[in-house]
Amino acid sequence: MKCRICGQKAVIKLRQHNLALCEEHFDEFFLKRVKKAIKEYRLFGQSDKLLIAVSGGKDSLSLWDALVRLGYHVDGLHIDLGIGEYSIRSRKITEEFAMEHKFRLIIVEAEDFLEGYTVPKASQRLRRSPCSLCGLLKRYVMNRVGVEKGYDVLVTGHNLDDESATLLGNLLTWQEEYLRRQYPVLESTHENLLRKVKPLIYLTEREVAAYAVLRSIKYVEEECPLSRGATSLEYKSALNQLEVHHPGTKHRFLHTFLQRRPFGSAKSLQLLSCSECGYPTTSKVCSMCRTKVRLKESSHEIRTS
Ligand SMILES: [Zn+2]
Numbered sequence: 001m002k003c004r005i006c007g008q009k010a011v012i013k014l015r016q017h018n019l020a021l022c023e024e025h026f027d028e029f030f031l032k033r034v035k036k037a038i039k040e041y042r043l044f045g046q047s048d049k050l051l052i053a054v055s056g057g058k059d060s061l062s063l064w065d066a067l068v069r070l071g072y073h074v075d076g077l078h079i080d081l082g083i084g085e086y087s088i089r090s091r092k093i094t095e096e097f098a099m100e101h102k103f104r105l106i107i108v109e110a111e112d113f114l115e116g117y118t119v120p121k122a123s124q125r126l127r128r129s130p131c132s133l134c135g136l137l138k139r140y141v142m143n144r145v146g147v148e149k150g151y152d153v154l155v156t157g158h159n160l161d162d163e164s165a166t167l168l169g170n171l172l173t174w175q176e177e178y179l180r181r182q183y184p185v186l187e188s189t190h191e192n193l194l195r196k197v198k199p200l201i202y203l204t205e206r207e208v209a210a211y212a213v214l215r216s217i218k219y220v221e222e223e224c225p226l227s228r229g230a231t232s233l234e235y236k237s238a239l240n241q242l243e244v245h246h247p248g249t250k251h252r253f254l255h256t257f258l259q260r261r262p263f264g265s266a267k268s269l270q271l272l273s274c275s276e277c278g279y280p281t282t283s284k285v286c287s288m289c290r291t292k293v294r295l296k297e298s299s300h301e302i303r304t305s
């Protein structure tokens with residue numbers, strides 16, 4: 001197998017592009033795909049202050065590395081969720097990566113936002129699924145920390161596989177509002193809301209993993225232990241099965257949707273400011289602040305019963 005560009009030994013074959021590439025030309029391909037997303041969707045400019053959410057997985061670390069190589073100013077934000085060994089390892093790997101590359105990393109602990117509870121403990125107390133609580137916490141904390149520290153844009157490492165699986169899930173359940181909001185850039189519509197962007201939408205999970213390996217990026221390989229059996233993983237595997245016989249399926253599925261936007265774009269919701277914390281909400285008090293109140297009540301019940 002030879003690189004289509006230079007004829008040297010290829011290190012990866014990309015069936016959906018009918019392309020084999022050597023190390024050097026795969027690297028070039030990867031950076032080009034990131035640039036393509038930034039340019040096509042006008043995600044951000046060179047003068048923007050970017051904050052990237054880094055979990056310690058391959059997507060966020062690879063994207064951080066690539067954006068800095070492309071000359072952007074990007075700092076990292078890691079949320080320690082308190083999910084046992086998994087979180088300990090994720091935090092350590094993220095800290096080591098930042099230290100080695102001399103990148104600025106902000107670390108936040110879930111306990112500081114959940115009345116002293118970790119994600120698994122809070123989810124038990126509230127009898128609420130850990131994934132839904134974790135999603136709420138991440139959205140809130142990333143935005144709040146970014147706004148407080150003066151960043152313009154929040155960057156996440158969602159790749160082509162993540163986004164096409166989300167699209168499939170939203171279509172199967174006809175979540176029209178989610179379908180309108182599924183886009184590589186969401187503009188800020190409130191003074192305390194960051195613009196949100198996804199520069200990895202042109203790269204598959206496998207391509208991102210290959211980039212991480214070629215760049216010697218150490219990352220956490222396992223999925224979150226609490227997400228085992230999540231339907232999003234089933235959607236991913238269904239799409240990968242289609243991809244085996246029909247290379248390019250995921251890419252066409254997602255990008256035709258993004259070009260056509262058959263459900264229209266997100267309605268600009270009239271966002272209010274939460275009466276407790278001042279961050280955007282559609283009701284009087286935001287869901288994070290309501291969750292905090294319920295946690296406080298639940299620990300009170302335990303003490304008094
Ligand atoms: Zn080559």
Ligand SMILES: [Zn+2]
Pocket residue numbers: 274275276277278279285286287288289290
């Ligand atoms: Zn609030």
